[in-house]
Amino acid sequence: MRKILVVGAGQSGLQLALGLQSNGYEVTLMSNRTADEIRTGRVMSTQCMFDTALQHERDLQLNFWESQAPKIEGLGISVAAPGSWAEGPAARAIDWVGHLDGYAQSVDQRVKMAGWMETFAQRGGQLVIHGAAVGDLDYFSRTYDLVLVSAGKGELVSMFARDPERSPYTEPQRALAVAYVHGLGPRPEHPEFEAVRCSLVPGVGELFIMPTLTTSGRADILFWEGIPGGPLDVFNGVKDPAEHLSLTLELMEKFTPWEYARATKVELTDAGGTLAGRYAPTVRNPIGRLPGGGLVLGVADVVVANDPITGQGSNSASKCAAAYLASILEHGDKPFDEEWMQATFDRYWETAQHVTKWTNAMLAPPPEHILNLIGAAGQIQPAADRFANAFNDPADFENFFYEPEKTEAYLASLA
Incomplete structure (x- = not known):
């Protein structure tokens, strides 16, 4: 039986660990937090998974929340008339909604990752609650057939060198601010179906609104992407969740009044329902070299981290896990050497390159x-x-x- 270590318990790491487990591999999963700590902690992301990514979960029978999560049947785009907010609230120049062939869904990662982690343990997987350092991996690389690193933040990422040819940006291109809320009204134009709404405010940034399932049931995510240094870049250092929400709403009233109109009665889902930050979109070399000579393979955000402006993060993580799972299963009992690691990443890059190209294009005017x-x-x-x-x-x-x-x-x- 082949022994595989997965470090990091996000969308990709857990999906991969559960997929390997169901195929008879001996899998150890390392997480720096317990399922309960994840479930009761702060929101970690925005996520909206489209049909292909959802199908990867269905294929592994991991779609535990499909009947409860809102079915998102459309994706709408609004564009503010440039400069229209100088005199008062912005005006809309463009507004439409496209229909999705297969519905999308969003499940708060606190719900999903906690649930999947418990499932992994219940099915006999070895769950280790420990933040891994490079020194730990040096030891583990000698005791496992393969070590996969899917922890997209922290010191482990530094093992994977930035690929400058595939990473045009060296600085963050957006300041991100997220609030999970209850009480958002329906869009008056199409109240009969759920849709993700994207409002583009030229020269200022973007607002995304998406229906989701969170720890307290159905909710909506209000997500600002602000051009750094611009009027939306005001969340840095805001620690109080209530202040974060009131800032979110003030900006909606000015820049997206058509969305603010249905947000006048919203309240945060919970004290952990806000998030702010920024990062530079980066593609990295997929193979990490350990001091003792061992090799580890980077997964999902570790190797391809795009800005969330195109809503692809959890989709890419799911597609990466599916591609890596197929590569591992096809490889049988041959050694997971450097050539195999590179080929496995290249297989994922066939899809990921389109996401990276499109996302980087959307960050530019x-x-x-x-x-x-x-x-x-x-x-x-x-x-x-x-x-x-x-x-x-x-x-x-x-x-x-x-x-x-x-x-x-x-x-x-x-x-």
Whole structure:
């Protein structure tokens, strides 16, 4: 029986550990927190998983919350008229919603990771509650057939060198601020179905609103992405959750009044329902070298960390776990050497490269042809639907998004 160590108990690490476990591998999972500490702690993320990523969970029968979590059937884009907020609340220049072919869902990672961790232990997996350091891995690399590092923060990440060719940014491109709330009203335009809403405020940043399932039931996530140094970059050092929420709402009233209108009665889901921070999007070399000569393989955010502006983090983590699981199962009892590690990452990069390209494009000011595309989607429903479904399969953006000629040809084909 092959022995595998997974360090880090997020979406990718747990999905991979549970998948290996169900295939008869002897798996040890290291987490720096217990399931209870995760469940009662602070929110860790925003997440909206689209159909392909949800299917990876279904395939492993890990979709424990599918019947409870809101079914997200659309993805809407609004764009504020540039400069319209100078005199008062912003005005909308564009507003549309695209329909998803398969619904999306969001489950608070506190709920999911705690539940999955308990399942892993109940199924006989070895769960070690311990924050791992590089020295620990040096020892473990000699006792396990394979060590996978899926802890995306902290000292372990430093083992994986930044890939400058695939990492155009050296600084964070957005200041992030998240609040989980109860009491958000429905959108008046389409109250009959749930949708993720993205409001773009040119030169200022973006607001995302997504329905979710949290520890206290159905909720919504209010998520600001502010251009650093701009009017949304005001959450640094805000420790009080109530102050965080009131800042979130003040900014909505000014920059996205169409969303603020349904948020006048919201309250935080819990004292841990806020989060703020920022990081530079980075792609890293997937193989970490230990002082004693052992090799470890980086997983998901450790090797490809994109800004959350395109909502791909948990999707990418799920797709990475699925690709790595397939590579491990196919490899049989051959050694997990450097060549195999590189090939395993390359297999994941085939999907991840499209996410990285699209996310980095969305962090930059949009060129004219993209604004034309987003505007046209307000008049042409198939364009709105295609844009929405590309969140599930970002590779499709290659066909109609990056090059003005392809965008014009696509829009002409619909006219």
